[in-house]
Amino acid sequence: MTVTALIPFKPVNPKSRLSGVMSQAEREAFARAMLDDVVAAVLAAGCRPLILSTTPYRYPGAETRVDGSGLNESLNAILPTLPGATLIIMSDLPLVRPEIITRMLTTSATISIVPGRGGGTNAIYLKNPARFRADYYAGSFLKHLKVAEEFGVTVEVIDSFRLHTDVDEEGDLAEILIHGRGKSREYLVSLGFALDAECGRVKAERGRKST
Amino acid sequence: MTVTALIPFKPVNPKSRLSGVMSQAEREAFARAMLDDVVAAVLAAGCRPLILSTTPYRYPGAETRVDGSGLNESLNAILPTLPGATLIIMSDLPLVRPEIITRMLTTSATISIVPGRGGGTNAIYLKNPARFRADYYAGSFLKHLKVAEEFGVTVEVIDSFRLHTDVDEEGDLAEILIHGRGKSREYLVSLGFALDAECGRVKAERGRKST
Numbered sequence A, B: 001m002t003v004t005a006l007i008p009f010k011p012v013n014p015k016s017r018l019s020g021v022m023s024q025a026e027r028e029a030f031a032r033a034m035l036d037d038v039v040a041a042v043l044a045a046g047c048r049p050l051i052l053s054t055t056p057y058r059y060p061g062a063e064t065r066v067d068g069s070g071l072n073e074s075l076n077a078i079l080p081t082l083p084g085a086t087l088i089i090m091s092d093l094p095l096v097r098p099e100i101i102t103r104m105l106t107t108s109a110t111i112s113i114v115p116g117r118g119g120g121t122n123a124i125y126l127k128n129p130a131r132f133r134a135d136y137y138a139g140s141f142l143k144h145l146k147v148a149e150e151f152g153v154t155v156e157v158i159d160s161f162r163l164h165t166d167v168d169e170e171g172d173l174a175e176i177l178i179h180g181r182g183k184s185r186e187y188l189v190s191l192g193f194a195l196d197a198e199c200g201r202v203k204a205e206r207g208r209k210s211t
Helices: A024-044 A071-081 A098-105 A140-151 A170-179 A183-190 B024-044 B071-081 B098-105 B140-150 B170-179 B183-190
Strands: A004-009 A048-053 A063-066 A086-089 A111-115 A121-126 A155-157 A193-198 A201-206 B004-009 B048-053 B063-066 B086-089 B111-115 B121-126 B155-157 B193-198 B201-206
Touching: A004 A024, A004 A071, A024 A048, A024 A086, A024 A098, A024 A183, A048 A071, A086 A098, A098 A111, A098 A121, A111 A140, A121 A140, A170 A183, A170 A193, A170 A201, A183 A193, B004 B024, B004 B071, B024 B048, B024 B086, B024 B098, B024 B183, B048 B071, B086 B098, B098 B111, B098 B121, B111 B140, B121 B140, B170 B183, B170 B193, B170 B201, B183 B193
Parallel strands: A004 A048, A004 A086, A048 A063, A111 A155, B004 B048, B004 B086, B048 B063, B111 B155
Antiparallel strands: A086 A121, A111 A121, A193 A201, B086 B121, B111 B121, B193 B201
């Protein structure tokens, strides 16, 4: 049975922490480019993408549901209605590759999870979505481990920097320039972002200012 | 033949970007705790640890060589003298696990590499260390890919957030509290660091101030 890849998405005014380097229209286009990269990866891994959008949104080739309530509320409402195994994957993971999705889907545990930087949950695969309760936001990785324990199900933590790298802040953009191969990288380059080596870690800097 | 695990280490006044939250003595003890975690992992993976220290240093159970010149200079001096396959692994990778080292060592390529956050090189495995030139500091991951190309050898990029997570800044400490299992975590806890959820990402905060 095809795995549903549930992708929460905020089309309007997303990624506010990037406001210093991108206009709202640019952030919206960038969020869409990252979504494109995630959709391409889950499709290549054989999943059915289902976009869970905070506002009405059209995405050719993928079903979209709209739920304007909070992330946890909307996920916990939709999860029990899904036909079977479900991957919840965030839309801001532009380094994702199909083979990492496959690693998640082939777990011998009941749940596989990839933590995000700072203790979030970037992707979680649920063989039985009815035996789970989404508890996102600060520290969700540790909270989800507890939820699994509560339901008495096994968890495998998947060790992937590509799925660990969620993009929220300016400092995250360099990762896309270094390791990205998709539309997100292409979009950053079109905006004039380039790598600038400094202080041991490389930063992304924008040559051409946003208008 | 046993793989040499070459671990560059700076015992005196290391990790200066942590000066805001740790005294020099604490940073030195913390750097040692991280080194302990790395040595334990490479030993468990069957490697022979060889510490390349910037100043004279005694580490029970591991050979130590001293070279006060720069990182690249000291690595490029020692690499051609080593007996065979060599892993260069940084000492500030407290999330490392033996199974990731094994993944690196079992590559079918000539070189396997794990990028650090911001484009560094956290670990690199060289089947033939004579056919390599270390080029660390800003952007070394991309530079090392070019070095491999120059030498005409194949490279596998290993996707691991545990080895991707090098510890330089305050923001990195939370990763140890969340995912660490070794001496580094133990040491941070002994200093009074604890997780504090804020702004979507979890931060490490120190309850008890350094004296």
